[in-house]
Amino acid sequence: MGAGLHTFKVEKFCENRHGHLIDSLTDLLHAAYRPLAEKGMRYLATHQPPETTLKRLKKGDSFLGFMNGQLISTITVVKNSPKSRCTWYRNPHVFYFSQFAVKPELQGMGLGRYLMDFVEDYAAAEGALEMALDTSEHADQLISMYKNRGYRFVEYAKWDETNYRSVILSKALPASRRVNIQNLHLEPHVT
Numbered sequence: 316m317g318a319g320l321h322t323f324k325v326e327k328f329c330e331n332r333h334g335h336l337i338d339s340l341t342d343l344l345h346a347a348y349r350p351l352a353e354k355g356m357r358y359l360a361t362h363q364p365p366e367t368t369l370k371r372l373k374k375g376d377s378f379l380g381f382m383n384g385q386l387i388s389t390i391t392v393v394k395n396s397p398k399s400r401c402t403w404y405r406n407p408h409v410f411y412f413s414q415f416a417v418k419p420e421l422q423g424m425g426l427g428r429y430l431m432d433f434v435e436d437y438a439a440a441e442g443a444l445e446m447a448l449d450t451s452e453h454a455d456q457l458i459s460m461y462k463n464r465g466y467r468f469v470e471y472a473k474w475d476e477t478n479y480r481s482v483i484l485s486k487a488l489p490a491s492r493r494v495n496i497q498n499l500h501l502e503p504h505v506t
Contacts, residue, residue: 328377347416357478411447447485
């Protein structure tokens with residue numbers, strides 16, 4: 316991570332401890348996804364209400380990022396989804412991440428890369444063989460970024476909540492990433 320980001324802390328979402336942040340988190344998601352909406356891609360995160368934000372947080376293991384006590388990022392890891400409309404997501408050894416965002420003014424500083432490294436390590440430690448994601452087939456910049464991280468195309472999916480076809484991208488998690496979860500840099504946020 317870039318200089319000056321040493322105060323960045325990742326904390327596992329707990330509704331009792333973080334429930335008061337749902338409105339702020341929803342605003343953060345809307346802001347982070349706004350450039351995609353302006354290009355005509357209607358991601359759920361561009362317009363979801365706070366109730367949907369909470370529901371999506373509870374769908375998996377969610378992590379919030381804080382800097383100097385301020386909420387600045389989020390990412391959710393879904394461990395399995397046996398009833399998913401996406402064939403790849405039904406595989407028990409495939410985890411995927413969603414609801415991934417970094418506050419717009421802090422993008423490009425390495426926080427997103429750090430969060431992706433973190434969740435890939437987390438998934439490997441939890442037994443995943445693959446980490447996957449979905450994004451609009453028109454989100455060329457995002458697709459390029461994910462491919463540069465080793466993600467490959469698997470299949471297409473269409474979600475009712477979006478106005479585009481999604482690409483499902485996945486990455487094999489090598490055995491060397493199967494670290495002990497206790498060794499991950501998950502630090503409590505202190506206010």
